[in-house]
Amino acid sequence: MADSYHASVHTMLEESREAGESTAFDRMDDMGKRCTFCEQGIRCSLCSQGPCRITQKATRGVCGIDADGMAMRNFLLQNTMGTATYTYHATEVMKTLAQARPGGTYEIKDWSKLETLAGVTGVDLEPRDTLPKRVADAILAEMNRDHQSPSPLVEKMAPAPRLAKWKELGILPGGVFHESMYATSSCLTNVDGNYVSLALKGLRLGIATAYGAQIPLELAQDALFGTPTPHPIKVDLGIIDPEYVNIAVNGHEPMVGAALIKAAHEPAAQEKARAAGAKGLRIVGSIETGQELVQRFEVDDVFVGLTGNWLTEELAVATGGLDVFAADMNCTVPTLGATCAAHGTLLVPVSDLVGIDGAEAPVVFDAADAGAQAQQLIDMAVANFPRRTALGQTTPELRTGDAVAGFSTESILGALGGSLDPLLDVIKNGTLKGVCGLVSCTTLRDSDQDSHTVAIAKELIRNDVLVLAMGCGNAGLQVAGLETAEAKKYAGPGLTAVCELLGIPPVLSFGTCTDTGRIMLLVGAIADALGVDSSDLPVVATAPEYMEQKATIDAMAALAYGLYVHVNPVPFVTGAPNLVKLVTQDLPGVTGGKLAVETDAKEAVAGMLAWIEAKRQALGIGTAAAGS
Numbered sequence: 238m239a240d241s242y243h244a245s246v247h248t249m250l251e252e253s254r255e256a257g258e259s260t261a262f263d264r265m266d267d268m269g270k271r272c273t274f275c276e277q278g279i280r281c282s283l284c285s286q287g288p289c290r291i292t293q294k295a296t297r298g299v300c301g302i303d304a305d306g307m308a309m310r311n312f313l314l315q316n317t318m319g320t321a322t323y324t325y326h327a328t329e330v331m332k333t334l335a336q337a338r339p340g341g342t343y344e345i346k347d348w349s350k351l352e353t354l355a356g357v358t359g360v361d362l363e364p365r366d367t368l369p370k371r372v373a374d375a376i377l378a379e380m381n382r383d384h385q386s387p388s389p390l391v392e393k394m395a396p397a398p399r400l401a402k403w404k405e406l407g408i409l410p411g412g413v414f415h416e417s418m419y420a421t422s423s424c425l426t427n428v429d430g431n432y433v434s435l436a437l438k439g440l441r442l443g444i445a446t447a448y449g450a451q452i453p454l455e456l457a458q459d460a461l462f463g464t465p466t467p468h469p470i471k472v473d474l475g476i477i478d479p480e481y482v483n484i485a486v487n488g489h490e491p492m493v494g495a496a497l498i499k500a501a502h503e504p505a506a507q508e509k510a511r512a513a514g515a516k517g518l519r520i521v522g523s524i525e526t527g528q529e530l531v532q533r534f535e536v537d538d539v540f541v542g543l544t545g546n547w548l549t550e551e552l553a554v555a556t557g558g559l560d561v562f563a564a565d566m567n568c569t570v571p572t573l574g575a576t577c578a579a580h581g582t583l584l585v586p587v588s589d590l591v592g593i594d595g596a597e598a599p600v601v602f603d604a605a606d607a608g609a610q611a612q613q614l615i616d617m618a619v620a621n622f623p624r625r626t627a628l629g630q631t632t633p634e635l636r637t638g639d640a641v642a643g644f645s646t647e648s649i650l651g652a653l654g655g656s657l658d659p660l661l662d663v664i665k666n667g668t669l670k671g672v673c674g675l676v677s678c679t680t681l682r683d684s685d686q687d688s689h690t691v692a693i694a695k696e697l698i699r700n701d702v703l704v705l706a707m708g709c710g711n712a713g714l715q716v717a718g719l720e721t722a723e724a725k726k727y728a729g730p731g732l733t734a735v736c737e738l739l740g741i742p743p744v745l746s747f748g749t750c751t752d753t754g755r756i757m758l759l760v761g762a763i764a765d766a767l768g769v770d771s772s773d774l775p776v777v778a779t780a781p782e783y784m785e786q787k788a789t790i791d792a793m794a795a796l797a798y799g800l801y802v803h804v805n806p807v808p809f810v811t812g813a814p815n816l817v818k819l820v821t822q823d824l825p826g827v828t829g830g831k832l833a834v835e836t837d838a839k840e841a842v843a844g845m846l847a848w849i850e851a852k853r854q855a856l857g858i859g860t861a862a863a864g865s
């Protein structure tokens with residue numbers, strides 16, 4: 238029976254099961270055995286001649302595509318959805334940036350990030366009062382650049398050795414809108430059936446996504462809400478106090494949440510809540526929207542922290558403590574309307590992407606009207622409080638945990654005294670073996686919620702590998718207590734010494750899945766400091782519990798960057814032997830990267846450590862100090 242690593246989730250899951258309510262955990266159990274053709278990536282229903290399946294007798298689909306082409310085409314089409322969603326997010330951020338002005342709902346908090354974006358797009362810094370809109374317009378124009386015209390966002394921000402490699406391979410992309418169109422068009426029946434060609438297009442799309450959507454949107458969010466700096470936060474389901482009016486912000490975009498945090502700090506808003514019989518008004522972060530907010534905003538008595546990742550959202554509602562569940566663009570499960578109705582919560586879409594049975598009329602985010610929309614959501618929540626509390630639901634006592642969030646590239650440099658040298662020194666002398674970027678979702682495919690992610694992270698830090706965590710996996714590690722100073726007890730002696738020297742946890746909260754682009758900037762900076770290519774570094778990436786389409790395009794970006802990328806569960810490509818050989822054996826000679834598939838945590842980390850050690854030897858920095 239599907240379960241969770243986290244005790245609070247387990248408690249709420251038992252309550253939901255007793256109440257006969259549907260959750261993702263139970264729906265996973267209901268699925269039973271899956272189609273073996275689908276699991277291998279050798280089933281296709283894209284055209285009316287299908288569904289086609291590759292067998293020993295039928296080695297090609299009706300259109301003529303073979304197993305390798307079919308699996309890679311399926312995978313590339315999956316990636317285009319991830320790219321499109323990141324691009325949507327970036328577009329919404331640029332619309333918000335264009336509305337930034339002093340004293341407004343949104344104003345510039347970090348001008349240096351805005352100036353960085355201006356520099357890569359050729360926008361004049363003066364006049365300053367129109368700079369946000371001019372930068373936003375320039376980024377949108379670059380996103381719409383023709384795919385045959387190389388993007389200056391890539392050419393000006395990517396490391397020179399990578400640029401040379403991408404040009405050599407013909408995968409230097411143009412604008413992300415056109416690259417998405419180019420890749421999707423390639424997946425049409427009878428257009429591109431060659432697995433190598435399709436794989437190169439996937440790598441190209443990964444680069445376009447990182448530099449054309451993820452990096453611009455994160456830099457713009459830094460400009461709007463401040464660049465993350467380390468600070469303590471609260472996590473887990475215990476942050477929900479049913480005696481308050483509670484608005485949960487869920488999804489992947491921080492704009493509505495930021496407007497709500499600002500509005501909820503106004504004395505008038507708190508007074509409205511108290512007049513309705515509540516102790517006050519609180520904003521609760523959920524999944525990546527909450528993650529974006531905890532990276533940048535202090536946790537206090539109004540913004541109370543982060544509940545967890547996407548598998549936690551139904552159980553957060555089931556506590557009976559939420560009045561409004563504001564759902565933006567990503568990761569609101571289709572059954573949540575029924576869960577909300579059962580527990581007196583209003584499900585309010587705040588993005589025109591979201592369509593859920595049983596939801597309230599949407600309040601579609603408009604940056605120009607965000608202040609008024611925040612007030613509307615607050616009024617809905619306050620009016621709902623008496624109705625919710627009248628249901629008389631008793632919420633069990635649930636854990637509240639601690640974590641430290643806000644480890645951006647800038648804050649890491651700050652902890653190092655403004656230079657990468659201290660980090661490079663401890664890597665060179667073997668105190669640290671290397672660095673791992675953990676960019677993951679959470680899934681019930683092969684294990685309980687977050688259990689594989691926690692096992693991978695613990696094994697990495699035990700072996701003196703510093704972990705930078707992003708995505709839903711980041712929330713899993715925060716709730717598990719691995720992003721605190723006390724977690725150094727799980728680390729090897731070298732990493733423990735580094736934690737004590739710098740005052741950091743062994744797992745650093747580096748943000749959300751969109752921070753895949755941000756970590757590329759950090760890895761590129763390390764490579765530049767050492768005078769090598771990114772593929773030469775003792776740096777690896779892992780997605781211990783990847784789940785959806787944004788995760789797969791992140792993997793393509795990391796492989797294009799020349800990194801060793803471990804994934805779990807097993808991707809749907811195993812029925813394509815030549816494709817499997819390309820990504821697991823031949824790719825090091827193409828981009829320098831490698832895909833590793835491993836379901837056992839210790840074996841997965843052993844593979845990462847072997848790669849790290851080989852890179853150390855090649856750099857001439859020798860065998861690392863032994864871990865504990």
